[in-house]
Amino acid sequence: MANPPMNVARLAAVDAAQAARVLSEVREAALAGRRARVPPRPVIEQSWGRMLRSGVDPEHDFRSGLLPADEVRRRREESPLRHVLPVLREGLLSVADVARHIMVVADAEGRVLWREGSRPVLRKADGLGFELGADWREDVVGTNGVGTPVVVRRPVQVFAGEHFVRSQTSWTCTGAPITDPRDGRLIGVVDVSGPLETMHPATLAWVDSVAKLAEARLRELHLVQLERLRAVAAPVLARLAGRALAVDGDGWVAAVTGMPYVRRVALPKSLSPGHRWLPSLGSCAVEPLAGGWLLRADGEPPATAAVKVVLDFARPGRRTLTVESAAGSWSRQLSPRHAELLFLLTENPSGRGAADLAEDLFGDPTRTVTVRAEMSRIRRYLGQLLRHRPYRLSEETEVEVLLPHDPRDLLPQSTAPAVARRRPAARDEGPVRS
Structure with missing residues (x-):
């Protein structure tokens, strides 16, 4: 029987030096293909x-250029x-x-925008190279607490030798992604970093x-903005006949008249006044x-049809x-769950029932309530492009799926059994090698 993965946090809490030695051994063995x-x-x-496949050198401390101060300032001013x-x-x-930690806040591209905390650690x-304006994407500087959460879209703690690049192995960092509640879009990562011996298992x-x-x-601030829009829209809607909605720039609905309330409608990339077609409403005056x-x-x-639906999972x-x-x-920008569901529908163009999708996602066909709730949310922005009984994309719609060059990079945040079957594990193809 194979040994289970080490509980790094527990070991580090007991003996940081021993944890560093063990992690160094694990790293050296993996990089040597042992x-x-x-x-x-x-x-x-x-x-x-991912680092080995993308060509990151574990022995070379590569650093891309720092952003100029005025660009850091511009990104700060524009970032939620x-x-x-x-x-x-x-x-x-x-x-x-x-x-003896520091707090680092980076944007969705892994660029460090704010950095505060212990002066010696700074x-x-x-x-x-963990400076303002630095690029800490995973495919630039290796496995780390900023770039890796950007890829897997969940909190990650990286201890000492778990960093891919050797120069970072005296460092430990813990990062969590921050998403915009309006659209699920990743807007950045908050990270706490410092020497290994200062890290706690609860970090x-x-x-x-x-x-x-x-x-x-952010959700509270958005509700305040919608309330302001509702106050502006109320007297306008009161004078209208027919179906009408007041929405913010992301399609969230502040008020409606002549139709049932919906939470959100999908809007074009760049909306402008005039007549537009929307999946859930048809032709609209904007x-x-x-x-x-x-x-x-x-x-x-x-x-009921669109020219094309493109799902981009290429990176x-x-x-x-x-x-x-x-x-x-x-x-x-799709949530991880919606990305999984739409990918599974493209894999099964004739359709999947709720029990089938529950089996695909959770390995449990009884979890149909969760599946139906998520499919209902998807239909709010896809409208008639998403059919049901069984769930499928409209037969009249052309569908294109952009997949990563290496199947192991497919939806790396997903643990769904059906996705895992399409994403062979690295250990099934032999040891990782440079």
């Missing part, structure tokens, strides 16, 4: 496999993360400074909890409102849906 006496954790093993800095500071900095971070849960508090704050748009349905039935961490039609196109 079987380690203790296997790396799955999230680390999969990341190392600026609204949650007080939440992140309150939740992380008071402890981080005392415990100086050590400078030596690692992962701590950082993840603060990231979730930041997302909750007019600007302060803080959003007024959509007036023309009374035509929603269209690790990318999950984009694009619908192209004669009236324009629109795109949406």
